[in-house]
Amino acid sequence: MKYISEFRQQDLARQLSKAIAQTVDPDRHYRLMEFCGGHTHAIFRYGVQDLMPENVEFIHGPGCPVCVLPTGRIDNAIQLAGRQEVILCTYADLMRVPATGRNSLLKAKADGGDIRMIYSTQDALKIARENPEKQVVFFAIGFETTTPPTAVAIQQAQAEGLTNFSVFCNHVLTPSAMQAILDAPQPVAIDAFLGPSHVSTVIGSQPYEIFAERYAKPIVIAGFEPLDVMQSALMLIRQLNEGRHEVENEYSRAVTRQGNLKAQALMQDVFELRPQFEWRGLGLIPDSALKLKASYADFDAEQRFNMPEIQASDVKGCECPAILRGALKPKDCKLLGTVCTPENPMGSCMVSSEGACAAYWSYGRVRG
Amino acid sequence: MCLALPAQIVALDLATNMATASVGNVKVEVSLALVDDIAIGDYVLVHVGYALNKLDEDEALKTLALFAEAGLLSDA
Numbered sequence: 360m361k362y363i364s365e366f367r368q369q370d371l372a373r374q375l376s377k378a379i380a381q382t383v384d385p386d387r388h389y390r391l392m393e394f395c396g397g398h399t400h401a402i403f404r405y406g407v408q409d410l411m412p413e414n415v416e417f418i419h420g421p422g423c424p425v426c427v428l429p430t431g432r433i434d435n436a437i438q439l440a441g442r443q444e445v446i447l448c449t450y451a452d453l454m455r456v457p458a459t460g461r462n463s464l465l466k467a468k469a470d471g472g473d474i475r476m477i478y479s480t481q482d483a484l485k486i487a488r489e490n491p492e493k494q495v496v497f498f499a500i501g502f503e504t505t506t507p508p509t510a511v512a513i514q515q516a517q518a519e520g521l522t523n524f525s526v527f528c529n530h531v532l533t534p535s536a537m538q539a540i541l542d543a544p545q546p547v548a549i550d551a552f553l554g555p556s557h558v559s560t561v562i563g564s565q566p567y568e569i570f571a572e573r574y575a576k577p578i579v580i581a582g583f584e585p586l587d588v589m590q591s592a593l594m595l596i597r598q599l600n601e602g603r604h605e606v607e608n609e610y611s612r613a614v615t616r617q618g619n620l621k622a623q624a625l626m627q628d629v630f631e632l633r634p635q636f637e638w639r640g641l642g643l644i645p646d647s648a649l650k651l652k653a654s655y656a657d658f659d660a661e662q663r664f665n666m667p668e669i670q671a672s673d674v675k676g677c678e679c680p681a682i683l684r685g686a687l688k689p690k691d692c693k694l695l696g697t698v699c700t701p702e703n704p705m706g707s708c709m710v711s712s713e714g715a716c717a718a719y720w721s722y723g724r725v726r727g
Numbered sequence: 728m729c730l731a732l733p734a735q736i737v738a739l740d741l742a743t744n745m746a747t748a749s750v751g752n753v754k755v756e757v758s759l760a761l762v763d764d765i766a767i768g769d770y771v772l773v774h775v776g777y778a779l780n781k782l783d784e785d786e787a788l789k790t791l792a793l794f795a796e797a798g799l800l801s802d803a
Contacts, residue, residue: 360784362733362770365791374798381801397729424728450775452728479776481758504729508777511760557729560772560780583730586794593797612787613772613780622761622779713728 362612366584367405375589376410382596389415391595392685393553394537396423396713397583403722405585415592418549418685419718421536421641422558424501424529425452425711426683429637431669432529433458436498439527439664440464440472446490448483449498450505451476455710459671480512487516487524496660500529504557506649507622510629513651513658525660528650531636533558534566535647539638540684541574547685551595553588554580556610563618567606575604582610629655639673639707640683679706682715689719696720731774733782736767748773 383389393399399419402408408417421427433456440447447464454465454476468474473493477483480497487495499509509526516524533555540547554567559580567578577598581591591609598605608614629652636648651659660666673679677699678692689695689708695716699705708714734748734755748757748771758777759765771778 360770360787362782362787365787371794371798374801375794377801378797395729422729450728479758481776501728504731504774504779507761507779508758508775511758511777555729557731557772557774557779560731582790587790590790590794590797609790609793612783612790619761619780621763625761711728712730 363584366582366586368586371586372410372589375586375593379415379589379593379596380412382593382600383412383414384600385414387414387599389596389599390418390548390550391415391553391592392418392420392540392549392551393581393588394420394422394533395555395558396426396711396715397556398553398581398588399715400713400718401583401585401588403718407585407588410589411592415596418547419682419688419715420685421540421638421683422502422533422555423708423711423713423715424505424531425456426679426707426714427531427536427638427640428456428500428529428707429639430458430671430673431637433464434669434671435666436527437462437464437467437472439496439660439666440467440474442494442664444494446473446475446486446493446495447498448475448477448486448495450500452711453498453500455704456707457674457704457710480508484512484515484521484524487521491523493523495524497524497526498529499526502531502533502555502558503561503626506530506630507561507619507625510625513629513655514625516658517655522657525658525663526651527660527666528630530630530649531638532647532649533562535644536638536641537567537570539641539644539647541570541576543684549576549685550599551577551579553591553595554578554606556581556583556613559610559614559618561619561622563616564606564608564614565616565618571604571606577604578606580606580608580610580614582613640680674705677706679708679716682708689716692716729774731772731779733770734773736765736769736771739765739767746778748778
């Protein structure tokens with residue numbers, strides 16, 4: 360068992376495709392929102408859409424942390440990187456995200472800012488240890504998958520007395536985003552959800568139960584491999600046909616109902632809820648993001664550097680906000696493939712390896 | 728950002744709570760801060776340098792069996 364090739368077998372994909380075609384009700388339209396950008400990419404990269412009957416539609420969700428981060432927070436990070444004493448550490452995905460005034464972290468780096476791309480929060484700690492005369496700030500973003508590693512680094516910095524390390528925290532919560540989509544004033548029509556893969560390894564499948572129950576939407580926690588996506592779609596179609604709305608777990612090799620309790624305890628120790636947080640496309644969502652608890656305030660970059668709140672607007676014509684709500688598809692955006700490309704992105708959905716526009720561009724959806 | 732790869736643990740350093748894991752022929756250093764009871768030979772999901780979870784082979788086999796079952800249905 361290698362846990363990869365087994366879940367990409369072509370013959371099984373064909374069989375699943377047939378089974379789905381036999382299961383769908385031809386008089387019905389199935390609108391399945393895949394919450395995660397990882398699923399969007401699996402759907403396009405492996406041609407899953409082409410293996411589905413015409414009446415099964417994938418609606419792309421907001422599960423791309425780079426995409427939902429509002430421009431003002433990137434502007435904040437660029438300001439920080441402009442300080443002489445700061446080394447800003449960031450995951451690579453953020454480097455090309457457009458900021459105000461056609462700026463980006465990549466341009467700020469070219470302009471002399473000490474910005475370092477890191478793979479792991481352990482790398483940021485190492486840079487802090489090696490540069491005691493500098494202030495090392497980690498630009499933390501991501502859903503619950505990426506949050507525990509940030510918590511580990513903060514605890515470790517405290518234990519080591521690493522006083523030149525701090526975190527610019529932008530971690531956000533998946534269930535709050537799902538709730539915002541379901542509670543939107545003009546909600547997008549969605550029949551069922553493909554639930555997050557790796558977020559769910561941390562938080563478990565239990566937090567989705569309330570959505571299945573209260574909003575009567577079937578949810579299947581789905582792995583990121585193509586056969587996982589197809590099997591999960593089949594499970595959702597069966598639930599819809601039978602009038603059921605339950606949380607089912609297709610990704611049981613990695614996800615349990617309780618999730619990773621150790622990771623959850625770490626997050627609870629280090630972080631607390633912000634009263635509200637702005638999401639690109641979804642607006643202000645209450646209780647949807649995390650900040651450092653008072654006991655770790657010494658490691659909070661927003662306090663250490665007295666960072667201002669910046670309101671910024673997106674590029675005119677960029678449909679990222681509507682795409683992130685599932686209200687539009689990337690092909691509906693006039694900028695896609697004309698002025699907006701991965702080399703010269705106008706919106707965040709074209710930048711990230713999980714962005715829906717990047718998936719359409721990379722896998723040929725805009726060329727036909 | 729949420730992407731994680733299955734990797735097999737090939738060496739453990741209990742003093743630092745770190746491990747070496749192999750993804751195909753590539754070896755990566757992995758922190759074990761988020762998991763317990765990891766042994767050499769286990770498969771874990773690796774995300775930004777951390778093992779997120781141990782993968783369950785029995786459950787993986789069950790899921791593969793589900794795919795095969797769907798195939799039987801389509802052949803019928």
